[in-house]
Amino acid sequence: MTQKPNRKELAASYRQEIIQDVTLFTSQSTAVFYDRLFSTLDYKLPRAVTGRKGFPKEAMLCAFLVMKCEGFSQISDLVDYLENNRLIAYYCGFNIMKPLPSYWTYARFLRQVNNSELKEIMAALVRKLYDEGIVDASFIGLDSTPISANTRYNNPKSFAKNKFSKKNPPKRDRDCALGVHSASNQHNERRYEFYWGYKSHVLVDCISGLPLYELTTPANTPDSNVAAEILANANQTISLQNCSFIADKGYDARSIYNTVKDVYDGEAFIPLRNYSTKNSKKLASGNPICEAGLAMHKDGKTTDNGRTRQKYCCPFRQSKTGQCPCNHRNWNNGKKNRGCTKYKTIPNDYRLSIDRSCLSFKRTYALRTECERYNSRFKCTGQERLWVHNSVSATNLNTIAHISALAIACAAILLPGTHSYRSKKALRRAA
Structure with a gap:
């Protein structure tokens, strides 16, 4: 029993x-x-x-x-x-x-x-989404987001001396660099913050809000220096011909405009950077007015660095009896041609020929907010501050974060019904 x-x-x-x-x-x-x-x-x-x-x-x-x-x-x-x-x-x-x-x-x-292996996985996902009609290169935007390194210098409560000095790099991460990013989007506020870390440059499809290519650099790398490289690598994944390239003032460089127009036969939507804060007075005909309030005369043209400038001179330039009302420092210089001079760039290149006040430019440039939205989703993956201490690990982590966004989009289009391919929460609820 x-x-x-x-x-x-x-x-x-x-x-x-x-x-x-x-x-x-x-x-x-x-x-x-x-x-x-x-x-x-x-x-x-x-x-x-x-x-x-x-x-x-x-x-x-x-x-x-x-x-x-x-x-x-x-x-x-x-x-x-x-x-x-x-x-x-x-x-x-x-x-x-x-x-x-x-x-x-x-x-x-x-x-x-190897980061190139991860880049290949990311490119394969982009091609799959391109074949499904989710992403394309009609409107593309390029932007960078700061990534703080794992160092005590980035702690706002740290009392270390000279923590943002180039001569005092953090010992914990020798690969990071000193960078600066704006702490305000207002044009009349000059608020900025320094940090030690890296930058994640992302080329985004401004219609779908998904990344097409990414590149991680030290924080001291200017955005305009890597734009041509990013466009060339992204063009190997999907064609960027006839694209509309959208970027902020950080990419206002003549080489970028020429690359977009000549190489990819596209259009650039980039606002001009304000290199001077002075508002020079001028007549309706375009002639500038000097500091003494006198209309200046044309004095020939000069060409340098691929640009043509119109030169303007003082109306009493060769006068022997005239007197400068403001007693300009160049008036009593002992030379034959006296008085002040000014130059005005003639818009003969693509960068200056763009009409940035038209409605078409403003509506297209408004699509750049999709880059900001993607950067916000990118930071939600835990990439705003790193825990690694070298550039190789930081670069691989950034690439994996972008792969996750593309993989979520691919999973969303495979599900029956309509699902948001941007939100992992919505896809998880539909699973």
């Missing part, structure tokens, strides 16, 4: 079955969300020929995608999340019957993975 198990044995067996069923520890919508998210990724990262196999690189990348989707800023949060949600770790590609990667395994992966 067999003996029936008692209550304690039954309770122990039930607990064992519950522990083995990983689906009981993860919500169904979250599990379905990550299952569909990872199914959109069709890639294979190369592995080393020799040495220990370790964890699959594809699984490690999926784990970091979970980190960006959940908005974790620390790896320790990711480790705890996967330990408590073994089903998601299984979807990532880990063997949940064995120990999951540790903190140092994730950190080592960021340092060793």
Whole structure:
């Protein structure tokens, strides 16, 4: 006669079955969300020929995608999340019957993975969205967002001396640089903040609000210096011909205008940078007025650095008996041609020929706000302040954050019905 198990044995067996069923520890919508998210990724990262196999690189990348989707800023949060949600770790590609990667395994992966491999994954997602008609290059915007390095100098409560001096770089991150970003969008306010860190330059489709290409540089890199490189690399993914390039005053450089027009046969929508704060007076005919209130005369043209300027001189330039009413410093210079001179640039190039006061320019430039919206979503992934201490890890983390945004968009278009391909929360609720 067999003996029936008692209550304690039954309770122990039930607990064992519950522990083995990983689906009981993860919500169904979250599990379905990550299952569909990872199914959109069709890639294979190369592995080393020799040495220990370790964890699959594809699984490690999926784990970091979970980190960006959940908005974790620390790896320790990711480790705890996967330990408590073994089903998601299984979807990532880990063997949940064995120990999951540790903190140092994730950190080592960021340092060793090649960023070009991540760029290829991002380009493949952009091409997939382009084939589906979600993204195109009709209206593209370029902007950069500051990323603070993991150093005490960026702490506003730090009392370190000369913490924003170029001669005193942070010892914790030797790759970062000193940068400055505006703390106000008002034109009449000159508020700015210094920081140690990097910049994430992102080329965004201003219609869909999705990234097309990204580049991470030190914080001291001017935005206009990397615009041509970003456009050239993005053009290898999808064609940028006949595009409308939208950017702020930081990209007001003649080389960018010529590149957009000559190379890509497009139009540039960039406001002019105010290099001078003086409002010079002039007549209706365009002749400037000198400091003494006299109308200046034309005195030939000069061409330098690819621009043509009209020269204006004092009306008493060669007078021997005249007297300058304001006693200008150039009047009593002992030379034959006396008095002040002024120059006016003749708009003979593409940069100065753009009519920035027309309605078409204003409406098109208003699409640049999509870059700001994407930067806001990018910071919500935990990238506003880094926890790594080198440029390689910072660059890889930024690329993974952009890959997560594209993967969410790909997962949204595969679901039946209409879903927002910008919001991961809406996609998770629909899962």
